[in-house]
Amino acid sequence: MNAPTDISMKTDEVLRVELEVFRREHRELDEAIRVMQERGTADQLMLQRLKKKKLRLKDKIALIEDRLLPDIIA
Numbered sequence: 001m002n003a004p005t006d007i008s009m010k011t012d013e014v015l016r017v018e019l020e021v022f023r024r025e026h027r028e029l030d031e032a033i034r035v036m037q038e039r040g041t042a043d044q045l046m047l048q049r050l051k052k053k054k055l056r057l058k059d060k061i062a063l064i065e066d067r068l069l070p071d072i073i074a
Helices: 004-009 012-039 044-068
Strands: none
Touching (some): 004 044, 012 044
16 A cells, blocks of 8 residues: 555656546445445445445545645635
8 A cells, every 4th residue: 555655756647547546446346335235245344345445545536636636725
C-alpha cells in the first residue's frame, strides 16, 4: 500500500493514471459486493474484507483528488 508521503513524489500524470485505476477497482468491488448480496451467496467475512478494501480505495481516490484539484477559496 502506498504511504501518504509517496504521493508528493509522483507527477500529476502518474496520479491521474492511478486515479483512474483506483476508480475502476472501486466500481468493480462495488459491483462484486452488490452481486454477492443479491445472490445470497455472500460469505460475511469476505464481504467485510471487500468493503474494507473498497473504503481504502475511496481514501486513496480522495487523497489523489485533493492533490490534483486543490480547494481554492475565492
